[in-house]
Amino acid sequence: MPESAWKFLFYLGSWSYSAYLLFGTNYPFFHDPPSVFYDWTPGMAVPRDIAAAYLLQGSFYSHSIYATLYMDTWRKDSVVMLIHHVVTLVLIVSSYAFRYHNVGILVFFLHDISDVLLEFTKLNIYFRSCSGSHHRLHALVADLGCLSFCFSWFWFRLYWFPLKVLYATCHCSLLSVPDIPFYFFFNALLLLLTLMNLYWFLYIVALAVKVLTGQMRELKDLREYDTAEAQSPKPSKAE
Numbered sequence: 001m002p003e004s005a006w007k008f009l010f011y012l013g014s015w016s017y018s019a020y021l022l023f024g025t026n027y028p029f030f031h032d033p034p035s036v037f038y039d040w041t042p043g044m045a046v047p048r049d050i051a052a053a054y055l056l057q058g059s060f061y062s063h064s065i066y067a068t069l070y071m072d073t074w075r076k077d078s079v080v081m082l083i084h085h086v087v088t089l090v091l092i093v094s095s096y097a098f099r100y101h102n103v104g105i106l107v108f109f110l111h112d113i114s115d116v117l118l119e120f121t122k123l124n125i126y127f128r129s130c131s132g133s134h135h136r137l138h139a140l141v142a143d144l145g146c147l148s149f150c151f152s153w154f155w156f157r158l159y160w161f162p163l164k165v166l167y168a169t170c171h172c173s174l175l176s177v178p179d180i181p182f183y184f185f186f187n188a189l190l191l192l193l194t195l196m197n198l199y200w201f202l203y204i205v206a207l208a209v210k211v212l213t214g215q216m217r218e219l220k221d222l223r224e225y226d227t228a229e230a231q232s233p234k235p236s237k238a239e
Contacts, residue, residue, distance in 0.1 A: 001126045003072055008119035014056055015112035021049060021105055029106050033164040034172035036102035042181070044099050054096050057108060061089045077200065084196050091189050098182055106165050107190075110156045117152055121145030150204050157197040166190060 022030045029036050046054075064085045068078060075081070095104045124142035128135050169187055173180050209215075 004119045004122045011115040018109040033168040037176035117149035
């Protein structure tokens, strides 16, 4: 629960800030994705509000690599999660260094909303059975949160992400800057990010199938090990 509470608070704050940048300022990146490369030049100044978002995200994912290894609960997808954090941190640092920060704001916005709903749903799953009793309100909120999470994952990460981000980076970037540097490097990492989103979507589909077929009566995180199948415990921090 503390792990989910911390992640929920971070993702809620970071997504809200990226939403503010895209819809509360004059940045047109969401409604006009090709604009992320308008007037692009090497070494161009990074606006302070975007730099603040990069500092926030870079700090979090630097910590997340350590947390996945030594602090968080070890899950079936922890290795993929670790790869995701490394890829994300490389994208954050390199896109800032080479001034592709406008694309980064779009990526933050399209990804963080799913994590907000995921951690919110997990919190209600934990609260559902706290104090040895069943809380119907938390069970209902968890069910609604799960539906919202499944929809947001597909819509934001598997539909809008290719439609807006990959379209801008793979196609529009060459129209605006024909000799744009590190074209294949950045697009390869973004495509790898898309593949990992598809990998986790399989867990979502498996969850939906189990619920619809009656194999699962209550929601739970399929990535977590059951007691019977748990691997040997990880060494303690002291060890």
